Amino acid sequence: MKPTEPTRRTVLTGAAAVLAAPHIAGAQAKAVRIGMQATFSGPLAQSGITHRNAIEMEVDRINAAGGLAGRPIEMVYRDSKSQPQEAARVARELVNSDGCEMLLDAESSAGSFAVQEVVRDLGVLCIHSSSETSSLTADPKYRVASAFRSSRQGIHDAIVGGAYAAKVADARKLTKWATCSPDYAYGRDTTAQYLEYLKHFKPDIEVISQAWPKLGQPDFTEVITKLIQARPQAMYTALYGGDLTAFINQGNIYALFSAMQVFSVNLADYTALTAIKNLPPGIATGNRYVVTCPDTVANRDWGEAYRKRFNEYPTNWSWQSSTGMRFYEGAAKKAGSADPKKLAEALRGLTIECPFGVDGTVTMRAEDQTVVGYAIGWGTTLTKPPYVADVKPADWGTIFELETEWKKRNGFI
Template identity: 30%
Template sequence: MNRFARTAKSAVLGAVLAATATTAWAADPIRIGEINSYTGLPAFTIPYRNGWELAVEEVNAKGGLLGGRKLEVVSRDDSGKPEDAVRIASELVNSEKVVALAGTFFSHIGLAVSDFAARNKTLFIAAEPLTDAVTWEKGNRYTFRLRPSTYMQAAMLVEEAAKLPAKRWVTVAPNYEYGQSAVASFKALLKAKRPDVEFVSEQWPAQGKIDAGSTVQALNAANPDAIFNVTFGPDLSKFVREGTTRGLFDNRAVVSLLTGEPEYLDPLKGEAPEGWIVTGYPQEQVDTPEHKAFRDAYMKRFNDYPRLGSIVGYSTFQALAAAIEKAGSTDTEKLVDAMKGLNITSPLGPVTFRAIDHQATMGAYVGKVALKGGKGVMVDWRYADGAKYLPADDEVAKRRPKE
């Protein structure tokens, strides 16, 4: 074989090896670590998992990311314990070699994983935790949050609460970060709009362990004009049942966080509290093109209607995929930079992850509860764009540590 032939053969072999290497690289999946309280609150987290599974399937069906790499999710249950969530996060990053973390439900768990992300320089999208601290007081370069915070949803409800003639208010909320944050935001925002109101009693039942009888009795004893409720899940059901039986809600306005979400409203069935002002998700009534496409795809895939958790799971992984494509890389620092100002079109409409505090502008539906066909539904609702319920940049700068 002459030198020309050998050179040509080497060139061909080199091209084949390069092509093979490129194909192998393209086939290498992009791994995402996902953590949530699946056993702790399945009513929300199972639909949430369905949502992100649908998003991942859609991304992969379209050819994946970065030239053909498929998304692969390594999912773990944190058992509702911050220490377990941090241990799992470490395993996912160090052993499973995930490029980012996503998920968590409870606020104190979200804060624990956020702290891990900051210390280990790992991108974390907090899907569900609502405490303001995630993006403000304890915010960091590596953490972003999808859902509207307690401040944002409290601000949405305060718009309606301020119109009520009520002056004497009581509050009931689970005694952990989420409940504390929600009550603090609601009180401050309502007092700013209505200096004449006063808060005459607060009840702080342990999450998942409400003594509904004594809680209702204490609230009744305060003789309020209106109630701000932050309980959810099984605690909400117990509170509604006991409050109805004991007449707590008779001739009193109730403003309630999350109660209009199908996860919490549907289990109440015919006991749904009519007239409550709530944030929620009237999934069967939203007819925008983006929501209809999502709802149709979800129902076809799971033979079930979506819950709010489904929207959250789907949109979280929409955002991750969009950030990876925008960054053109799975490098952490490039992903973090890509998340700042990232725009996606979620099933609820356009969402932007703000650069100033990493809070997404996803909104919520605000309306009232009514009974129709023996079950609770939202009526007189509107979509409240999250971007309109955030404080001015200078206020955010005061509350958020500098990176």
């Protein structure tokens, strides 16, 4: 049989089908683009990198399970270079030029406040996964309907830290206190809140010396000797990262940690714990991220999976970004859609299963669109892994009660 000659109509139909096929396939699985701007360069690059590591883990897991309501996630990362104005610029660019439908903001507080105004302007869905400044979501004048937070809050840490310190101070009769925190808004605000709640639970404490070293100060010698001269019984510090490591290494040679009970809100993060070669035992510390808080199989498994993949343990930033992605995943399941407006609606009041929840779940509180129920607690350092022992999980009932009073006092509610 003679093969039939293709007619012009057959060729055109075939060509149209071939050309249309990828678009039809693409429409079926159009990726959801999520933009993340963070610090990927400079001294604080570790922040952005460990945010991204956790996100990559979650994206792989979520995409393997079908993505957000059937649509795979595609992340777009941009470096803000630790500059708030740059963070705002790249956030806008992620939405307007890169086609991102939602954001996962991983800026420190200054950057997050700048990004918040971009979110307000564009109306884009955003989860802040790094800023711990409470007012970002607590103060109505900063609040934005489409902005949420998956990171811890300073006020929660202050309440829990104050309650824990008061118990230790009561038991060991620690009444004379000193503080040593970085000399900028975070250090001063965190210290003031901590002391406020320490005095709330134990009114008879007296602050006899305060030191405010500069952020990134290479030498803390004069600060350490000043603290030794003041002879306090206890000291609180909000130093973190390389500053905290240097402070501990320099404090060690003055035997600072045997001269007073030290409370360090930021020590229990593996970055610091593993960098300090001679970690003094017995320093009281709030958990940033350790696999023993919460002490559950899910948390240990997640921490180990991260370590196996990236050859290091996760940071506080990691669990916060991981939680942000899990909220997007949970909201898409609840809404049955990846549409940002439906996701925003679903996020309000959403409770999801999460390895970092004190009872295995965390909730995006509807009233201020911020995460609650995450594991938060204080323990004491050990010289070797697991580095932190006797972590006492916080009572969220007390946190809610005192947080509400704090909001009333500040006119937020």
